[in-house]
Amino acid sequence: MELTWLLLLFSSFFFSITTAQDDEVCSRPELGESIKLEGLQRYFSFGAVVVLACKPGYTPVQGPRTIVCKDTGTWTDTKLKCIPVQCSYPDPPHNGQLHYENTQYNSTVNYTCDEGYFLTGASSAVCLVDGTWSAPEPQCKPISCGPAPIPQFGMIIYDKIIKVNNINYGTSGTYKCHPPFALFGKERAECTATGQWTETPQCKEVSCPPPENIENGFMSISQKRDFAYTETIKYGCNDDYVLDGPHIVCEKNGEWSQKPSCKAPCSIGIKRGRILYKGRKLWIEDLKPNQVLHGETVSVYCMGGDSNCGYEVLTQCLDGNLQIPECFDEPSAAQYSLDSGSLPSEIQQC
Numbered sequence: 001m002e003l004t005w006l007l008l009l010f011s012s013f014f015f016s017i018t019t020a021q022d023d024e025v026c027s028r029p030e031l032g033e034s035i036k037l038e039g040l041q042r043y044f045s046f047g048a049v050v051v052l053a054c055k056p057g058y059t060p061v062q063g064p065r066t067i068v069c070k071d072t073g074t075w076t077d078t079k080l081k082c083i084p085v086q087c088s089y090p091d092p093p094h095n096g097q098l099h100y101e102n103t104q105y106n107s108t109v110n111y112t113c114d115e116g117y118f119l120t121g122a123s124s125a126v127c128l129v130d131g132t133w134s135a136p137e138p139q140c141k142p143i144s145c146g147p148a149p150i151p152q153f154g155m156i157i158y159d160k161i162i163k164v165n166n167i168n169y170g171t172s173g174t175y176k177c178h179p180p181f182a183l184f185g186k187e188r189a190e191c192t193a194t195g196q197w198t199e200t201p202q203c204k205e206v207s208c209p210p211p212e213n214i215e216n217g218f219m220s221i222s223q224k225r226d227f228a229y230t231e232t233i234k235y236g237c238n239d240d241y242v243l244d245g246p247h248i249v250c251e252k253n254g255e256w257s258q259k260p261s262c263k264a265p266c267s268i269g270i271k272r273g274r275i276l277y278k279g280r281k282l283w284i285e286d287l288k289p290n291q292v293l294h295g296e297t298v299s300v301y302c303m304g305g306d307s308n309c310g311y312e313v314l315t316q317c318l319d320g321n322l323q324i325p326e327c328f329d330e331p332s333a334a335q336y337s338l339d340s341g342s343l344p345s346e347i348q349q350c
């Protein structure tokens with residue numbers, strides 16, 4: 001009996017201890033990532049009051065900030081919210097760009113510079129606990145090439161007036177060679193984004209052999225010598241020949257440009273008939289000498305309709321060759337001398 005009582009007492013005591021632990025203890029509350037709970041305590045007894053706070057980098061909104069361990073082993077509700085601190089909106093650097101997802105605590109902003117610019121300062125910054133950025137906005141400075149290399153016997157003419165110690169990306173210019181040197185390579189040059197100038201051309205001496213004369217013509221020079229790059233020679237033609245083409249130029253390849261030629265005059269290959277030449281209507285025997293110059297035009301007369309009217313047909317002298325139109329019908333000597341009034345040039349015009 002005594003033993004039973006003792007056993008009962010003991011078991012109830014044991015029971016009361018274990019249930020007291022189950023009923024009256026709250027485990028460490030599970031809080032949002034941004035909410036702070038001091039200490040490492042894992043269990044809290046019934047009635048324990050805990051004051052919550054926001055982690056650094058977060059600011060509290062709404063309360064209450066205390067929670068109490070209830071007899072059910074759970075905690076009272078809290079409406080505390082901790083929102084991340086906001087950093088100011090960063091400005092993009094001049095000639096650069098800004099990359100960020102947001103501007104709240106712990107977020108990163110990255111900076112890049114436009115092509116031809118390099119970054120000085122930090123290329124990224126993090127929004128700190130106190131709402132400031134970890135680094136100031138960097139600067140984008142233009143990449144400098146320095147003065148363009150100058151070829152021997154040459155020069156560069158920059159597109160804009162620039163300071164020699166301030167020749168940056170995008171600066172451009174044109175190379176020229178001092179006469180009589182000829183430029184080989186690219187005339188235009190530019191300071192590139194890598195800080196290098198585009199290729200430098202070369203200036204080389206070029207000469208052309210003494211020029212040759214042209215048939216039926218003459219040159220504007222008499223001495224036989226070599227000529228320098230870009231020098232020119234004019235040609236002329238002998239009497240009645242016509243120059244066809246421009247003067248010649250000593251070219252970069254050491255050769256002359258294409259020579260002009262002298263084109264021959266033409267004689268009009270009809271013995272009897274009337275022509276229209278320089279606005280005048282002439283009998284062929286009155287054209288003295290029987291010759292027109294290269295490029296000139298002449299009309300002859302053909303019979304039209306049912307042989308009751310005449311019309312002009314134009315033809316041109318081309319280097320000694322003047323084609324008489326097929327419709328032209330040369331009259332017989334008798335018709336020409338006795339009945340010239342019946343020729344197509346004399347009757348009514350179509």
Ligand SMILES: *[C@@H]1O[C@H](CO)[C@@H](O)[C@H](O)[C@H]1NC(C)=O
Nearest residue numbers: 099100101102108109110124
């Ligand atoms: C900033 O740069 C880092 C490293 O290059 C990259 O991981 C991150 O995604 C970038 N952030 C943004 C917002 O562009």
Ligand SMILES: *[C@@H]1O[C@H](CO)[C@@H](O)[C@H](O)[C@H]1NC(C)=O
Nearest residue numbers: 033055056057105106107108
């Ligand atoms: C901040 O960001 C880093 C990496 O982006 C992360 O490892 C860290 O846990 C963050 N800290 C907080 C307090 O959010």
